[in-house]
Amino acid sequence: MHAYRTHTCGELRATHAGETVRVSGWVHRKRDHGDLVFIDLRDHYGMVQIVTEVDGPVFNVIESLRSESVVTITGKVFARGAEVVNPNLATGVIEIRAENAVVQSAAQELPMPVAGETEYPEEIRLKNRFLDLRRETLHANIMLRSHVIASLRRRMIDQGFTEFQTPILTASSPEGARDYLVPSRVHPGKFYALPQAPQMFKQLLMVAGFDRYFQIAPCFRDEDARADRSPGEFYQLDFEMSFVTQEDVFAAIEPVLHGVFEEFADWQGKGRTVSPLPFKRIPYRESMLKYGNDKPDLRNPILITDVSSHFVGSGFGRFASIVESGDVVRAIPAPGIAEKSRKFFDDMNAWAQSEGFAGLGYATRKGGEWGGPIAKNHGEDKMTALADELGLGPDDGLFFAAGKEAQAAKLAGLARTRVGEQLGLIDKSRFEFCWIVDFPMFEYDEDNKKIDFSHNPFSMPQGELEALESKDPLDILAYQYDIVCNGVELSSGAIRNHRPDIMYKAFEIAGYSQQEVDTNFAGMINAFKFGAPPHGGSAPGVDRIVMLLADQPNIREVIVFPMTQKAEDLMMQAPAPATMKQLRELNIRIIEPAKG
Secondary structure (H helix, E strand, O other), X not given: OOOOOOOOOOOOOHHHOOOEEEEEEEEXXXXXXXXXXXXXXXXXXXXXXXXXXXXXXXXXXXXXXXXXXXXXXXXXXXXXXXXXXXXXXXXXXXXEEXXXXXXXXXXXXXXXXXXXXXXXXXXXXXHOHHHHOOOHHHHHHHHHHHHHHHHHHHHHXXXXXXXXXXXXXXXXXXXXXXXXXXXXXXXXXXXXXXXXOOHHHHHHHXXXXXXXXXXXXXXEEOOOOEOOEOOEEEEEEEEEEEOOOHHHXXXXXXXXXXXXXXXXXXXXXXOOEEOOOOOEEEEHHHHHHXXXXXXOOOOOOOOOEEOHHHHOOOOOHHHHXXXXXXOEEEEEEEOOOOOOOHHHHHHXXXXXXXXXXXXXXXXXXXXXXXXXXXXXHHOHHHHHHHHHHHOOOOOOEEEEEEEOXXXXXXXXXXXXXXXXXXXXXXXXXEEOEEEEEOOEOEEEEOOXXXXXXXXXXXXXXXXXXXXXXXXXXXXXXXXEEEXXXXXXXXXXXXXXXXXXXXXXXHHHHXXXXXXXXXXXXXXXXXXXXXXXOOXXXXXXXXXXXXXXXXXXXXXXXXXXXXXXXXXXXXXXXXXXXXXXXXXXXXXXXXXXXXXX
């Protein structure tokens, strides 16, 4: 018999009754019934019930075990009586009567429980992540992650992509987020950078003649954490293709994402559906108008409408003056709110103020009768005309966001989401994908009073060189696109600008000289001078994909060893000071920041 196990804790069934088996695992729970002691023994594969009588040969060993001690049990499998079968356990029709027990590792008192799903402070969980990972939901999330990555890799290979690995130690990039720098020992005073993404390398692979590349790529950015972004490092499904149009890129990656989400849509019995192929294409400007952002949650049926024209010369002076000054009024329908109290509207207004806005206007409606100061001053007939244009019912109300277009769009987008959540309109049983396309190539930087790139400076402008030379820069669109699912941006991508003449012109419009381009992007621009194919790609975030599939609100719940929001690893105590010996080898002297 094997030293530790003949079976895993999750595989024993009624067919094993009568067999002598050996299992090893962690003591999940212990229950003392006086003449009997039960323990639930857990390993990676499942759980099985162990029982010993008070006069049994291993009673003293089992009775003394603490939770999470590791023990090897040898005993005979017995079928449970019908009245004590546990239908919630795969092994619930049997139990093992312990004949021998060997404690492999006795656990001390736990800093947090493993059994159950009790919420614990982040600091305790991350400091004891090895315990946290034993908990059922988190353990399952990490296994889901592994399965998702395997599925992504398999599907990319089936689509004709080849996996390559790109460098981890590379040069710092002047664009994008803040780099993590690595000092060089053999080149004093010089630094490598960890890659924010394999962007330049994957484009150079296309220049090198490899046609379809992908990798599950680690990326490193020194940026703050948020719910859908981990500080420090993250992983993405990075891919690039040669001789492709934007539609070719969509056609290649859509079956991969759709297939993965369909494969795991029923994870833990959730039974969710996935939007059909092809995914919707929504132009950027349309998305900003209808949804108030460029990552719309299409499960929410509410659509924002520009109603500025309705308030020209309106009796509601505030909106009239806003429109006359060239700003906008956006309306957010609130279906079926006739029975809501005044407090609901006041709470929405207070919420808007807490988000940094002046407030959120509203108009109530019940049985076709309008209420609220906006409706009173604007007039019954004009409100009804507005409601008819929006297709509102007699018990549907409205919220209003007014002001400069960008701020009104932002408030309207946030309000759309909040109204959808408050009224229970968001269908949690669906995965709704869309592409946001036709991003503007340039935008006006109010702070620096200049035109700058709005998205990715290496994207191909629609209309190519002719557009750059003949059009207003703020009217030029780019072959840039984002893939969005349920309001979460999975990735940005683009058809790349592979021609040096177009690149120089695009950067010239943004205020960069040819010499600056040659200096800052030498590797890429030099490669393009020796024959580069048209190419494009994207990089959906693996962490975000798993977060959506696991139905988790925070990305740390699908990462094995995440950092805190301050980018600290509490378990390994990183970052940590370097020793003087290490600093001397690197020719580095630490300068303490000024106090105060």
